[in-house]
Amino acid sequence: MRYPKLRELREAFKNIFTRAATVRYPYGKAEFHPGYRGKPEFQDECLGCTACMEVCPPGAIEIVDDVENRKRRVVRYFDRCITCGECERVCTCGNGIKMVPEFAMAVYDRKDLVESVERELIVCENCGRPIATKKHILWLMDQLEEKGAANMGFVIMSLKELGIVEEVEKKVSFDKRQDLFTILCPRCKHRVILYDSL
Numbered sequence: 001m002r003y004p005k006l007r008e009l010r011e012a013f014k015n016i017f018t019r020a021a022t023v024r025y026p027y028g029k030a031e032f033h034p035g036y037r038g039k040p041e042f043q044d045e046c047l048g049c050t051a052c053m054e055v056c057p058p059g060a061i062e063i064v065d066d067v068e069n070r071k072r073r074v075v076r077y078f079d080r081c082i083t084c085g086e087c088e089r090v091c092t093c094g095n096g097i098k099m100v101p102e103f104a105m106a107v108y109d110r111k112d113l114v115e116s117v118e119r120e121l122i123v124c125e126n127c128g129r130p131i132a133t134k135k136h137i138l139w140l141m142d143q144l145e146e147k148g149a150a151n152m153g154f155v156i157m158s159l160k161e162l163g164i165v166e167e168v169e170k171k172v173s174f175d176k177r178q179d180l181f182t183i184l185c186p187r188c189k190h191r192v193i194l195y196d197s198l
């Protein structure tokens with residue numbers, strides 16, 4: 001039999017009175033390394049702008065546009081996520097998605113790893129192409145301040161949101177100045193401004 005050396009005995013005795021080197025999780029609170037990035041989670045501030053989807057390396061974020069019901073869903077599939085934190089880094093408003101320090105993420109059903117946010121989608125009044133979410137446009141108008149007045153369709157939308165104006169004519173005729181006040185995609189707006197309203 002091999003007897004413990006004096007140094008080992010001293011070490012064992014000292015450890016009886018010192019704090020444990022390991023954490024007592026799940027019976028105690030887990031401590032995170034400051035470099036731990038965590039898990040991406042959508043926040044209420046999310047604009048539904050698609051920037052995070054563009055940069056997500058494994059394609060863990062998808063955009064689903066329902067033009068008919070004017071809804072956009074931004075969906076995050078955590079089973080594809082590599083927790084790189086790029087979505088948080090590029091987030092347009094800075095607070096739309098946050099890496100939260102969570103690590104107990106095992107689930108029985110992969111569907112439990114899917115998270116989404118839904119936003120109202122604004123579509124072109126002429127061709128029906130999706131433009132952006134209402135929340136994104138209102139956020140942009142706020143950032144642009146007086147420069148936002150360059151797009152009268154969006155100005156009307158902001159004023160409607162404030163309850164200052166009521167519904168405006170949505171029919172696009174391409175021969176009236178009124179078309180400038182409708183919400184159009186860049187292609188239709190280009191047609192109204194450069195060709196048909198002159």
Ligand code: SF4
Nearest residue numbers: 056081082084085087
């Ligand atoms: S952390 Fe990285 S991989 Fe995960 S959703 Fe964000 S960008 Fe995609």
Ligand code: SF4
Nearest residue numbers: 046047049052091096
């Ligand atoms: S606001 Fe941020 S989290 Fe929301 S879609 Fe845009 S980039 Fe993604």
